Amino acid sequence: MRLPEPVLTTHVNEPFSYTLENYLKWGGYAAMKKALAMTPGQIIDEVKASGLRGRGGAGFPTGMKWSFVPKDIPKPKYLCVNADESEPGTFKDHVLMERNPHLLFEGCVIACRSIGAKTAYIYIRGEFYHVQKQMEAELQKAYAAGYLGRNICGTGEDCDIHIHRGAGAYEAGEESALLESLEGKRAQPRLRPPFPAVVGLYGSPTIINNVETICNVPPIIERGAAWFQGIGPEKNQGPKLFCVSGHVKRPGVFETSMDVTLRELIYDFCGGIRDGHELKAIIPGGSSTNVLTPASLDAQASFDGLVKAGSMLGSAAMMVMDETTDMVWLAENLTHFYKHESCGKCTPCREGSDWMHKILQKILRGEGAMKDLDLLLSIANNIGGKTLCPFGDAEIAPVVSTLQHFRAEYEHYIREGRSLVPRADWMPRTLVPAHAH
Amino acid sequence: MSTVTFTIDGRELTVPKGTTVLQAAIQNGIKIPYYCYHPGLGVDGNCRVCLVKVEKMPKLQVSCSVVAGDGMIVHTSTPEVLAARAGVFEFLLINHPLDCPVCDKGGECPLQDFSYAFGPKDSRMEFERRTFDGDGVKADVDFGPTLMLNRNRCIMCTRCARFMREIDGDPQIGVINRGYHSEIGTSRDEGVHSLLSGNLMDVCPVGAITTRDYRFKSRPWDNPNAVDTVCTLCEKGCNTTLWIKAKQEWAKGAQLIRTTPRLNPEVNGYWMCDLGRFGYHWVEGDQRLSQPLINQQPRPWTDALALAGEKLRSAGRDGLRFLVSAHASHEEMFLLGRIAQELLGDAAPQAISVSWTSSAKDQPADTKFRIPEVNAPNVAGARALGLVGAEAAPDLSALKALVESGRLKAVFVLDPGPAGNLGDLSWLAAARQSGTLTFLAVQGVVATDLSRAADVVLPGSAWPEKHAAFTNMTGQCQTTNTAIVPPGEARDDWQILSDLAIAMQVPLGYESLRQVRDAIVATVPDSPAFARLAELEYLKPQKASTWLESSNASERVKWDAMFLDLPPFKFERMFEAAPRANVIPLKPVP
């Protein structure tokens, strides 16, 4: 069934939607009270039964993840909320934290109870300073009202939430790098196994979940797994936020269910492509996912639907491009991002990202050769699947998929020394930017 | 211990539970390259060259971090693995300066060797290489008092940073900047200040970290011989390799060119300290005693031995004392003790004093490699032979009082150690100079104020020049090996002592070091300090047959496993006709 009305973003357009007073007025913290009366096992079973899959990128079943936490070890357990939201094109967690922070807090308490944690850390992207400030104020109100801290609502349950601000690295959103960063080290990923659920923050069992994932937990507890199961296609259930940006008439964050198609998102939710232009390409799930062409418009915007279409749902960040977009420039731009953000820990990503970027710059300068295209694919192939963390797979997506769908544009650069696409007014004047790094 | 059985390349291996695929491969001579893995450091999984195919796992796996499981099937050489590995090697070299001709690691460089064996034939990189501090050797920058750093050569394996964190205990090295710009650094560029700094050269798989001591002094192919021995500069007894530079007779300079640690899990693991590593220069220094001296004038051995023998013998029961350094070996101490017994009978035990120095070493509180305070190799041996009490600290006050009372006729000093190892002996030299003491004989290796005051000087051998057994602080009985010959007319100490006994008319009758060792075991049969003495190999120089075999411990495992049959990858098309385009179109001579 299509989601009849928003669940996570019901009130986000109302003034002061973020306050505790309004949240309580709209029935907030009821799910928490319900959950505190349940056993941890019952909570996990409910979340498992709902079929909730992680909204951070990989779509891993949340209940199953929680059940990996060992129960019989004396170490403390932790919940870390991944609020780093750095995937280019993604701005959904921002909306939730800015306008509905108590939903996240409530979800944290429930998740903590289910895994036996007494402490949750919200690792928030460094640039979200203003959001953090407002969240801190609301957090204090929740503490004062007895929804957090010692003996929550008289149930004897304790839960503390700390908001930790990152210092500006995309890689800090990778879950094990996030843990390193939280511990005060460089945001570089850890080798797995052991997985964080067993050896995580400070060597203790730790669950890392995306903001939107945790925000889905209170509604599941409140309305039940069966309700959640009823929304959207099988194995891709529940409310889902989509962030659509680019050459559409009405970009923004939209909450619906995953039976929605790319066509519906672009033409119904966003009012279609801007006037006088036509759709050329779609990046469906953030810059780390493969570019699709209009041929995939009828693909379902779900975890499984987009895999079938040759891409991924990722962070559900749809970047829509019209015919004025130079796809070689796009690849160069995104590769610059990845080269800049590579943490440098492992060889293929550290060396390969820069090399690919140099080749793309050379092609943009009109100095490329046909063999450079095979070289790009070969470098991408030598990175993909060989790196320490999934960053390597992410960074090759723009290069490989634009080469797959738009090879003619590359070849035109090589043959003619210039773009196949007439220079659009929105594009920078010089195509090879003098990047700072 | 429980084991697991699994398969690599069709070979069934049974290994202890917890062994990684890479460890199992190394132990069984199966060729998998590695950089960030070091057997003495934790696994980091960053270099990605150890990729293998594990059946039932979709992606290639880094073998250093996959624990072998029962029934696991691993392939190290499928086309997929070979290509992936070659890809990583290409990445490692695209920004590497390839200044091998001026790089100290050249010739013993895992980056060279593994790239040669597993890398692609050529690079497709056409852009300028990354540089940090300049080009070529200009990129070498200070990295603390003992080291130099060349960031251009670094492959970011972080072994150095992990060594400092995990072994040294003071994480002075970190990575600064990010991604392509990552570099190894220390706080405020102060460099590494550690008594274990030399190990960083060993763990660095490229020429990024070099020691100031060895830099530019030699190349591996100039060091055809290396000798396995033990360090004698403290009571730890680290197992080491002494590297010997091939040198023409007429050429200036030393033969000992560097010291590297050699794996002994029970003693030093993979490591050694800087005091031992860099403390070998005195052995070939210009202060070495190289001729027998009487009244500081060179004289033949026979004269010097005859004079010393006569004076010591005639000093009598109450007139003779012996001072022995804890740098003396079991054999030397035993022979000296036997001489004292023959001459003095029951009075012998009181006539012998053993001395050494101790000093606290400045190390982090939780270091995994602690350098002992005692600066001598054989205090345990001296105690086991009964020359010094089981717990006693060196105490020369009684000897000093006796010397200064003027009642002694002669003192014999046995000291094969470096200058100053007996502590302050100015009182002894002064007593001889003032005439309070009438005869002083010194059997030693370096000229000191004491040897300059002696009537007779008998030049002995330093530890790299002889086979000599020592028992370390944990009770391990180990032997040094002959790496070089002693200078000039200097001789092996046990032979000097045997001849001295003859000159004293108390011949001991030992014709070989073996006989001396057997006599020690027979005399002190139950002492654990000598338990292994009879089995120790000796009088057989343990020359490594190639320099490869004597590389430092961690690499040695690799050499042995990898390169005894280096695959001639690069030459597979050697005999094919060169492509036409490469033929210079020469014009016919008119």
Ligand SMILES: Cc1cc2nc3c(=O)[nH]c(=O)nc-3n(C[C@H](O)[C@H](O)[C@H](O)COP(=O)(O)O)c2cc1C
């Ligand atoms: C390079 C990289 C960046 C990532 N950035 C984020 C991020 O900003 N936010 C996020 O929730 N997950 C991010 N992830 C995914 C996390 O590693 C992790 O899978 C996720 O937080 C798990 O939460 P979930 O199970 O709720 O989806 C990133 C992954 C990678 C490899």
Ligand code: SF4
């Ligand atoms: S793929 Fe490697 S270098 Fe890139 S971000 Fe992950 S660990 Fe760092």
Ligand code: SF4
């Ligand atoms: S300096 Fe050497 S040991 Fe340190 S990271 Fe670089 S290559 Fe590795």
Ligand code: FES
């Ligand atoms: S040795 Fe395995 S990744 Fe470096």
